[in-house]
Ligand SMILES: [Zn+2]
Ligand SMILES: [Zn+2]
């Protein structure tokens with residue numbers, strides 16, 4: 001049986017009119033889509049397409065079905081007020097910025113264990129991390145080994161880390177942690193009083 005005869009018989013078999021129309025449209029579209037000049041409409045609500053002559057040198061094509069303006073060169077909706085070069089340059093910049101943003105976002109929630117390099121995600125507020133793979137403990141912000149910090153103190157944190165705290169002489173240390181200025185004053189007076197008493201005791 002020739003192809004033509006087969007198509008004729010198949011068409012007859014499609015008794016449902018709707019199906020037949022769909023078939024007609026479909027085969028037309030298939031034939032068109034094989035044409036190098038065929039372009040489909042980029043409107044999200046339209047699935048039409050048509051032949052566009054002139055290629056990228058005449059980038060605008062208006063959809064005959066929905067009147068949507070498309071850019072053939074950029075394969076997107078027509079960019080009003082921009083040439084194709086301008087549009088594409090702007091998109092490149094935007095994409096670069098998006099990549100940078102998502103990379104920064106990922107870095108905020110995901111880091112590598114400094115010991116075994118397993119990826120670790122941060123899902124609560126605590127910066128004291130324990131690797132689920134190797135149990136290594138480290139600071140989320142500066143990656144310092146947390147066991148050393150526990151043993152030796154906060155001066156081990158990286159100086160730029162939020163938790164870094166230098167070793168101070170004891171009195172200064174307490175002075176620095178007093179938050180209320182009146183407390184500080186009271187504390188100083190107490191210190192002076194203590195010094196006086198100590199002095200008197202020494203004199204005696
Ligand atoms: Zn359209
Ligand atoms: Zn364009």
Ligand SMILES: [Zn+2]
Pocket residue numbers: 113114115116117118131132133134135136
């Ligand atoms: Zn680990």
Ligand SMILES: [Zn+2]
Pocket residue numbers: 139140141142143144157158161162163164
């Ligand atoms: Zn840290």
